[in-house]
Amino acid sequence: MTGIEISAKPRRGRLTIRARREIYGYLFIAPFIIGFLVFLIQPLIDSLWMSLCDVQIDAQGIHPLYWGLTNYNKAFNIDPDFRRMMTEEVGRMVTHTLAILVVSLVIAIILNQEFKGRAFVRAVFFLPVILSSGVLVGLENNNSLMNSIQNMVQSNASIHLSDSMVEILRLSGIGTEAMDIVESLINEVQSIVMSSGIQIIVFLTGLQAIPRSLYEAADVEGCTKWESFWKITFPVISPLLIVNIIYTIIDFFMKTDNQIMDKISTTMVVKMDYGFASAMAWVYFLIVIALIGVSSLIVSKGVVRSYD
Amino acid sequence: MTKQLQQPGRQKSFWERNRRSQGYLLKMETRRIGYRVLRFFLLFAICFLILHPILDKFSVSVMEERDLYDSSITIFPRHLTWENYEITAQQIYYGKALFNTAWICLLVSVLQVAACTLVGYGFARFEFRLKKLWFAAVVLIIIVPPQTISTSLYLHFRYFDLFGLIPLFNAGETVNLRGSSLPYYLMSMTCMGLKNGLYIFMLRQFFSGVPQSLEEAAYVDGCSVFRTFYQVLLPEAFPVIVSCLLFSFVWQWTDTFYSRLFLGGNTLLSMQISGIADRIGNYFATQLKIATTLGRRQQFVSTATLMTIAPLLVIYLFAQRSFVESISTSGMKM
Structure with a gap:
């Protein structure tokens, strides 16, 4: 503009700033690229290949022999458990995710209010994130023997309130399928609460970003609390729904108390059937990805609409 | 000035103010307290649910063996010991x-x-x-x-x-x-x-x-x-x-x-x-x-x-x- 032309051409042998920034960028993410290629892509391709093979292992190494889709066929048509487990886990995942979303949203709304001991409650709610990742979950569930003993002791010691409630509801003829879902949710209240730590915090962050004045204005205009929830709170935090849904689904599928995970690792470690284990792992992985894709698509459609 | 203006209003009894608002105050107050009680129980229950496994493990871990078989003991052990830890x-x-x-x-x-x-x-x-x-x-x-x-x-x-x-x-x-x-x-x-x-x-x-x-x-x-x-x-x-x-x-x-x-x-x-x-x-x-x-x-x-x-x-x-x-x-x- 001022008449002084800054030449965009670099001197010979020197790179433009852009190009240099690009190199720096690659330098910074280099660890990730190396790790990604060596420790993720290569094993991923390996396992895809093995899932198409009959894998023999001896002292010399692994000898995969290509035999097409036999392993997949085995998983879907021959193995007695796999299909059943898959549908069960996916069904459990859906109810679980919905329950976690609702529970964590409700808790986040409560924690966003002022009351005594809020810091303590928040700390307690976040505690499971620290504790429930590896050992504890495994230990609680691996002890099936212990569980049966506990059940025996408990049933002798006290009358089960929940059982009798279930009985009463059954007799009064409420639809059994809906009942089953509700019942399983009640049984899993603990695991739901235990796995909603991060989600609560994420929602809480979203809620804290909403200015109080919005609610005050709505109040003055005569909005009920219920209405202002759907008109103010929900649209603002709905982008966070996607984050939470994805997080919940991943978290659910990675848990060690998952039947399929269990089956895959026994097939691999105990039966040494690497091909079949890889095939099951791949089916499982693709289903997880598909579920995440579908659910985030549905929700993102909903999010866009709620902003209109 | 403002203090003097507010003072009389404050001294009026709850019921007086309630009467003036035609029962609205009572309704709101009941709802507020009810909500607080409900919230307290909900939070307490969930906190208990989360802390329970830890407390339970702790109480079991400080019990002597005979307390384990005593069905009258559920939470508080009667015979404390640190032996298990050792x-x-x-x-x-x-x-x-x-x-x-x-x-x-x-x-x-x-x-x-x-x-x-x-x-x-x-x-x-x-x-x-x-x-x-x-x-x-x-x-x-x-x-x-x-x-x-x-x-x-x-x-x-x-x-x-x-x-x-x-x-x-x-x-x-x-x-x-x-x-x-x-x-x-x-x-x-x-x-x-x-x-x-x-x-x-x-x-x-x-x-x-x-x-x-x-x-x-x-x-x-x-x-x-x-x-x-x-x-x-x-x-x-x-x-x-x-x-x-x-x-x-x-x-x-x-x-x-x-x-x-x-x-x-x-x-x-x-x-x-x-x-x-x-x-x-x-x-x-x-x-x-x-x-x-x-x-x-x-x-x-x-x-x-x-x-x-x-x-x-x-x-x-x-x-x-x-x-x-x-x-x-x-x-x-x-």
């Missing part, structure tokens, strides 16, 4: 395991977070070709269940050849890296450890929020890119880095998946407690010539679990803010 500590080599676990977790988490910080900064501040693709790769490492690749990772390290390079130098032999912890350190250095995608995400989010002018000022003053990074941005990011470290440390502590796969050679707490029941049974049978019941063995499992998570509880007690706020400040948004 036996457990001896059986799981608590001192050694604690030291090993702390040391390995620290090393691993420092490696992981260092790598993730670099990568997060790279994604936040630089424009380069295929950036979208690499970022999609970060998302991929978050969503690939490690179990999917565990089969091939296992074999990969058993017959490690690094794209077929190593056999060239090693007379056609592959290297067996199973049983050594080196692979896991390598994986940690290259962001492939436990939940590392999440840390990259958090750190990237944080760095994107730092005003660009900070770096520009440093560049104008003649700082190189790397020096700007560690002298200007690292101090800025300190809180987030600390909380990533905490997460990484704590999750590594309780992790069994990677530990079993790579760190099996070390005496780690998370590994020690998985076989504790049998070991205690053996110990009692061979050393003391006493048969143990399942309940008794389970008591030791509870004790060992508590001893494993006790350090974490202490850390959490002191660093609670850091844990919770990290997620808030980094603003987990996609």
Whole structure:
């Protein structure tokens, strides 16, 4: 503009700033690229290949022999458990995710209010994130023997309130399928609460970003609390729904108390059937990805609409 | 002035004011108190639900054996003893395991977070070709269940050849890296450890929020890119880095998946407690010539679990803010 032309051409042998920034960028993410290629892509391709093979292992190494889709066929048509487990886990995942979303949203709304001991409650709610990742979950569930003993002791010691409630509801003829879902949710209240730590915090962050004045204005205009929830709170935090849904689904599928995970690792470690284990792992992985894709698509459609 | 004006209104009784508002005040007040009571019970119940397993384990762990079989005792033990802790500590080599676990977790988490910080900064501040693709790769490492690749990772390290390079130098032999912890350190250095995608995400989010002018000022003053990074941005990011470290440390502590796969050679707490029941049974049978019941063995499992998570509880007690706020400040948004 001022008449002084800054030449965009670099001197010979020197790179433009852009190009240099690009190199720096690659330098910074280099660890990730190396790790990604060596420790993720290569094993991923390996396992895809093995899932198409009959894998023999001896002292010399692994000898995969290509035999097409036999392993997949085995998983879907021959193995007695796999299909059943898959549908069960996916069904459990859906109810679980919905329950976690609702529970964590409700808790986040409560924690966003002022009351005594809020810091303590928040700390307690976040505690499971620290504790429930590896050992504890495994230990609680691996002890099936212990569980049966506990059940025996408990049933002798006290009358089960929940059982009798279930009985009463059954007799009064409420639809059994809906009942089953509700019942399983009640049984899993603990695991739901235990796995909603991060989600609560994420929602809480979203809620804290909403200015109080919005609610005050709505109040003055005569909005009920219920209405202002759907008109103010929900649209603002709905982008966070996607984050939470994805997080919940991943978290659910990675848990060690998952039947399929269990089956895959026994097939691999105990039966040494690497091909079949890889095939099951791949089916499982693709289903997880598909579920995440579908659910985030549905929700993102909903999010866009709620902003209109 | 205002004080005098307000004073008369305040002195009026509740019922007087209620009458004036035609019952509206009472209705609102009832609703408010009812809501508070409901909220209290809900929160209390959920807190109890979360804390119950820990309290339960604690009460079991300080019981004497005879209390276990006494059906009138559910929570409060009648005969207190610390004996269980002593036996457990001896059986799981608590001192050694604690030291090993702390040391390995620290090393691993420092490696992981260092790598993730670099990568997060790279994604936040630089424009380069295929950036979208690499970022999609970060998302991929978050969503690939490690179990999917565990089969091939296992074999990969058993017959490690690094794209077929190593056999060239090693007379056609592959290297067996199973049983050594080196692979896991390598994986940690290259962001492939436990939940590392999440840390990259958090750190990237944080760095994107730092005003660009900070770096520009440093560049104008003649700082190189790397020096700007560690002298200007690292101090800025300190809180987030600390909380990533905490997460990484704590999750590594309780992790069994990677530990079993790579760190099996070390005496780690998370590994020690998985076989504790049998070991205690053996110990009692061979050393003391006493048969143990399942309940008794389970008591030791509870004790060992508590001893494993006790350090974490202490850390959490002191660093609670850091844990919770990290997620808030980094603003987990996609």
